Amino acid sequence: MLQRDAYTATAQGGDALPDERLLEDYKLEEMLRSPDRFIRPEPSAEQRQVLQWRHRVQYAVSHAINHFYSVDPNVRKEIPIQYVLEKWWPRKTDGFDSVLHYWDVKQKMIDELSLTISANDDLKRPTILFEQWKTEVPSLQMSLSIIFQAAWQPEGWDKLLIQKYMVVHDANVVEAFQHMVSVFCWEAFGKLPGMIEIYCLLEGRKIRYIPGRQSLQRSMDYIRLVRDSMPKAEERVSEHFTLRDKIRVHEEVDRWRAEGTKSQKSWLM
Numbered sequence: 001m002l003q004r005d006a007y008t009a010t011a012q013g014g015d016a017l018p019d020e021r022l023l024e025d026y027k028l029e030e031m032l033r034s035p036d037r038f039i040r041p042e043p044s045a046e047q048r049q050v051l052q053w054r055h056r057v058q059y060a061v062s063h064a065i066n067h068f069y070s071v072d073p074n075v076r077k078e079i080p081i082q083y084v085l086e087k088w089w090p091r092k093t094d095g096f097d098s099v100l101h102y103w104d105v106k107q108k109m110i111d112e113l114s115l116t117i118s119a120n121d122d123l124k125r126p127t128i129l130f131e132q133w134k135t136e137v138p139s140l141q142m143s144l145s146i147i148f149q150a151a152w153q154p155e156g157w158d159k160l161l162i163q164k165y166m167v168v169h170d171a172n173v174v175e176a177f178q179h180m181v182s183v184f185c186w187e188a189f190g191k192l193p194g195m196i197e198i199y200c201l202l203e204g205r206k207i208r209y210i211p212g213r214q215s216l217q218r219s220m221d222y223i224r225l226v227r228d229s230m231p232k233a234e235e236r237v238s239e240h241f242t243l244r245d246k247i248r249v250h251e252e253v254d255r256w257r258a259e260g261t262k263s264q265k266s267w268l269m
Helices: 025-033 053-070 081-088 099-119 171-189 213-229 243-259
Strands: 022-024 128-137 142-152 161-166 195-200 205-209
Touching: 022 025, 022 213, 025 142, 025 171, 053 081, 053 099, 053 128, 053 142, 053 161, 081 099, 128 171, 142 171, 142 213, 161 171, 171 195, 171 213
Parallel strands: 022 142, 161 195
Antiparallel strands: 128 142, 142 161, 195 205
């Protein structure tokens, strides 16, 4: 099923057309998470502070999940997730609000990951595990690139269950991920995901979304407006979103929401 039009990150880089518009999930996510960057210029490289605690915790969580689900299902039953998380957990409290905050966040990650893994005990071997995939979207004249943290095909399913593990909930990021995954799977695999699950660990929330043909059009519209907010090839001077790009994306998303009808999402909390 995963052999249609998508190809992994190892195939990226050499054959892309110079005028290709590429939307990468992690760049869009960081842009959506950082509204303060839209009202003042980004600091220079010399002025940038150490990575925020969220980035450092996300790094540890991602590596822990990747390692845990790489292990044989029968073996990982004997491995407490806290031992796996400890391998990548930040050794210093730099970037955290305080030492107490450091320990509170760590305990919360252990608790929520333990609950999540227990709830997913029936999932044996992931179909995709922390791989970057890219596909073309001909109707939008662009390409999408997504890092799939975990994708499963449970017994009896003919579609994928897509999972994302976020340290901190952000409604804009959740919405963008839902739209990107829906469009990506439709173009790459010829099917919408059976379900998208997003785990917001610090808040202890699990968000479930079941995409359908009606919601697919809305997802296409969302990706189209982000594409139209991106600079064209001749306007690009950097691989990163500029201040102008970020402002333009937010303005277009807000206008799209204001002009659109009521959401048809089927979120299950």
